[in-house]
Amino acid sequence: MSTMRRAVPIIIGLALLAVPFVDRNAAHISAYADTGMLVLLAFGLNIIVGYTGLLALGFAAFFAIGAYTYGFLASPQFGIHLNFWPMIAVSASVAALFGLLLGAPTLRLRGDYLAIVTLGFGEIVPQVLQNLDKWTGGPDGIAGIDQPKIFGYAFGFNPIPYYYLYLAIILLALWLMNNLRYSRLGRAWMAIREDELAAAHMGINTTGAKLAAFSLGAALAGVAGVLFAAKLSTVSPSGFDFNTSVMILAAIVLGGMGNLAGVLLGATIIGLLNFLILPQASNLVQTLGQWVHLAALQSVDLNQYRFMLYGIILVLVMLFRPEGLLPSAVRQAELHAEQPDDALPEAAY
Amino acid sequence: MAHSEPGPHVSSLLTLRSVSKNFGGLAAVKDLSLAVEPGRIVSLIGPNGAGKSTVFNLITGIYTPSSGTIVFEDRVLNGYRPDLVTAAGIARTFQNIRLFSFMTVLENVMVGRNARMHANLADSALRTPRATREDKTVEHAAMELLEFFGLTRYAAEWARNLPYGMQRRLEMARALASEPRLLLLDEPAAGTNPAEKQALMRLVQAIRNRGITVLLIEHDMRLVMEISDEVHVLDYGEKIAQGTPEEVRHNPLVIEAYLGKGA
Numbered sequence: 001m002s003t004m005r006r007a008v009p010i011i012i013g014l015a016l017l018a019v020p021f022v023d024r025n026a027a028h029i030s031a032y033a034d035t036g037m038l039v040l041l042a043f044g045l046n047i048i049v050g051y052t053g054l055l056a057l058g059f060a061a062f063f064a065i066g067a068y069t070y071g072f073l074a075s076p077q078f079g080i081h082l083n084f085w086p087m088i089a090v091s092a093s094v095a096a097l098f099g100l101l102l103g104a105p106t107l108r109l110r111g112d113y114l115a116i117v118t119l120g121f122g123e124i125v126p127q128v129l130q131n132l133d134k135w136t137g138g139p140d141g142i143a144g145i146d147q148p149k150i151f152g153y154a155f156g157f158n159p160i161p162y163y164y165l166y167l168a169i170i171l172l173a174l175w176l177m178n179n180l181r182y183s184r185l186g187r188a189w190m191a192i193r194e195d196e197l198a199a200a201h202m203g204i205n206t207t208g209a210k211l212a213a214f215s216l217g218a219a220l221a222g223v224a225g226v227l228f229a230a231k232l233s234t235v236s237p238s239g240f241d242f243n244t245s246v247m248i249l250a251a252i253v254l255g256g257m258g259n260l261a262g263v264l265l266g267a268t269i270i271g272l273l274n275f276l277i278l279p280q281a282s283n284l285v286q287t288l289g290q291w292v293h294l295a296a297l298q299s300v301d302l303n304q305y306r307f308m309l310y311g312i313i314l315v316l317v318m319l320f321r322p323e324g325l326l327p328s329a330v331r332q333a334e335l336h337a338e339q340p341d342d343a344l345p346e347a348a349y
Numbered sequence: 350m351a352h353s354e355p356g357p358h359v360s361s362l363l364t365l366r367s368v369s370k371n372f373g374g375l376a377a378v379k380d381l382s383l384a385v386e387p388g389r390i391v392s393l394i395g396p397n398g399a400g401k402s403t404v405f406n407l408i409t410g411i412y413t414p415s416s417g418t419i420v421f422e423d424r425v426l427n428g429y430r431p432d433l434v435t436a437a438g439i440a441r442t443f444q445n446i447r448l449f450s451f452m453t454v455l456e457n458v459m460v461g462r463n464a465r466m467h468a469n470l471a472d473s474a475l476r477t478p479r480a481t482r483e484d485k486t487v488e489h490a491a492m493e494l495l496e497f498f499g500l501t502r503y504a505a506e507w508a509r510n511l512p513y514g515m516q517r518r519l520e521m522a523r524a525l526a527s528e529p530r531l532l533l534l535d536e537p538a539a540g541t542n543p544a545e546k547q548a549l550m551r552l553v554q555a556i557r558n559r560g561i562t563v564l565l566i567e568h569d570m571r572l573v574m575e576i577s578d579e580v581h582v583l584d585y586g587e588k589i590a591q592g593t594p595e596e597v598r599h600n601p602l603v604i605e606a607y608l609g610k611g612a
Contacts, residue, residue, distance in 0.1 A: 178476050183473035183480060184466045187452070191460045194449035201409060203435035204463020212470055258451075291574055 016167055020160045028276065030159035033231065034273030036166025037224050042251040042267035043173050043260075046218030048250070050257035051186065052213040054266040055115045058122015058230025061247050062218035065098050066091040066225025068129060071142040071235045077135075084148035088226050096215040103214030105209055110196070124243050126237040141236030145229050150315035155230070161226025162231045169227070173220060177260055180216075189213055190258070243307060247274065254317055256324025265326050273309070278302045362387040362562050363408070368417035370403055370586075375458035377403040379586040380417070385531065390563045392555065392573045394597075396606060399419045401566045402444055404583070405533050408564075409441050410434040411446035413479045416470065421531065437584055440529035442520040443535045444566070454500055455518055457508050458491035462527030494522045498552065521552065524548045531562045550576050561589075582606065 020029055045059045069091040073082045106117050129136045148155045155161045180186045190208045200206050205235035228236045247270060255266020282302040289297025317324065361384035370378040373566060376521040378400045385391050399501055406412045408419055410431040421437055429437065447458050451452040466487060472480035493533045495501045498518045503511055510521060517537055524532055534553065538546050557563055567573045574594040582597055584606040590597050597603055
């Protein structure tokens with residue numbers, strides 16, 4: 001391990017801490033925070049799809065469950081106002097429970113079949129939220145959701161504290177994910193991904209390991225849901241549709257499934273594209289349209305093309321770099337550097 | 350050379366009592382009884398489709414017997430899930446190599462030890478001192494196994510990048526990682542060259558010398574005859590002969606099964 005490799009994360013970390021001091025545009029900071037949300041979601045989906053190899057499509061449902069759990073318990077909707085901080089754990093647990101509920105009946109399914117069932121689940125959850133309007137507020141959702149306070153400091157709609165909160169949670173999630181990757185459970189997940197039958201013959205309780213993957217992945221989405229609901233102070237079913245699931249999937253496919261650095265990179269790229277670059281580019285084009293007096297340009301909304309863009313990205317990744325931008329092979333290349341054999345496993349940690 | 354059902358053998362490690370397996374109308378294994386004594390190398394031979402691999406799949410819990418019982422060290426294994434069979438002390442390799450391709454060679458062996466590990470979800474996620482200690486031990490044991498099989502220099506390589514013969518060895522190393530008392534080897538010599546076969550034979554003997562009983566499916570007759578203490582011959586799911594390699598070699602039923610009538 002060269003000192004360079006150790007220094008890189010620290011430099012990136014410091015740079016991320018400095019962002020709000022350099023970029024003073026609140027809309028930008030808000031976009032960075034939302035990108036952090038996508039990173040968390042991608043981490044969660046990566047456990048299920050990347051590590052365990054279970055193609056789950058309706059992942060945004062767990063995100064919705066986390067967000068609505070907080071919405072129910074910290075808003076005027078039912079007049080309940082629970083504290084934000086413990087609610088992170090509560091919503092994560094509720095999402096994890098739904099992860100188990102979805103995981104249990106689908107354990108025997110793999111590949112396409114599992115994808116279809118999870119896709120259905122992903123469609124059902126927003127539909128239920130939309131139609132159970134007595135409790136969920138229907139298509140309008142829940143408004144006036146409480147926003148966090150810490151030591152008397154209210155977050156409000158200022159994106160900066162959310163940005164830092166995301167950073168802190170991502171750091172914690174990174175630590176957890178890295179631990180898991182090189183643990184008994186992480187190896188069990190990957191063994192299931194590679195060959196479920198052989199994995200069972202290694203003494204792995206495949207049922208337990210898959211349920212653990214579903215519930216942990218869902219829990220991370222639940223955490224993202226709470227932060228999302230708090231930052232916006234409102235939730236509605238439209239934020240959790242299939243498109244959101246696809247965006248999360250695109251993030252991990254682009255970056256490289258199963259590799260944390262890759263997932264981080266993929267989610268950052270898709271996040272910035274979605275929350276920052278496309279809205280900004282639309283403004284630019286519209287301004288240009290005003291200058292040259294072209295009505296067509298003035299009404300351009302590039303956001304409408306984002307799913308076409310994700311589609312193109314996915315196709316290109318599949319064609320030219322199916323393993324993603326930063327696949328796990330990076331680690332392999334790293335391990336190939338001449339080292340004594342007994343030092344090799346250390347490099348992994 | 351008792352052809353009848355083995356009695357309550359106190360000394361046998363694995364006992365199959367009149368085990369049958371039907372797939373629809375097809376009887377893949379018919380009324381099979383056999384006893385594997387500890388410390389021996391026992392071979393299961395027979396023409397293609399004789400039901401040898403089905404016997405392995407019955408022992409390791411992929412299939413449940415349609416009738417009959419499988420007893421391992423006083424435990425009836427019928428209905429055990431594969432992971433529990435492994436935990437009970439039986440490990441196996443596969444006829445078609447089934448390694449974890451996109452995991453390193455070392456990780457493959459470490460997964461093999463899963464049944465002997467205790468780290469739970471919290472240990473794994475939080476990397477508790479307990480988990481760290483256990484992982485170190487497992488890694489150490491895995492490296493020792495890699496050395497035993499001459500795979501040390503491949504430790505950091507993806508399993509899929511190994512040459513074929515080495516993959517066969519890795520499967521054995523991975524199986525041994527679970528500290529089995531009985532090792533099932535499904536055609537370990539398939540597709541290997543004569544030099545590799547010799548090395549493999551020595552490995553199987555070395556495994557037995559470690560006190561691990563070996564049940565072997567193999568097509569290479571020279572290998573079977575040289576290393577087996579006992580040979581059971583299956584044909585159309587039924588046992589047609591058993592005995593020492595010498596006895597089996599001269600059994601007319603066996604010759605007929607392999608070469609056909611009038612040969």
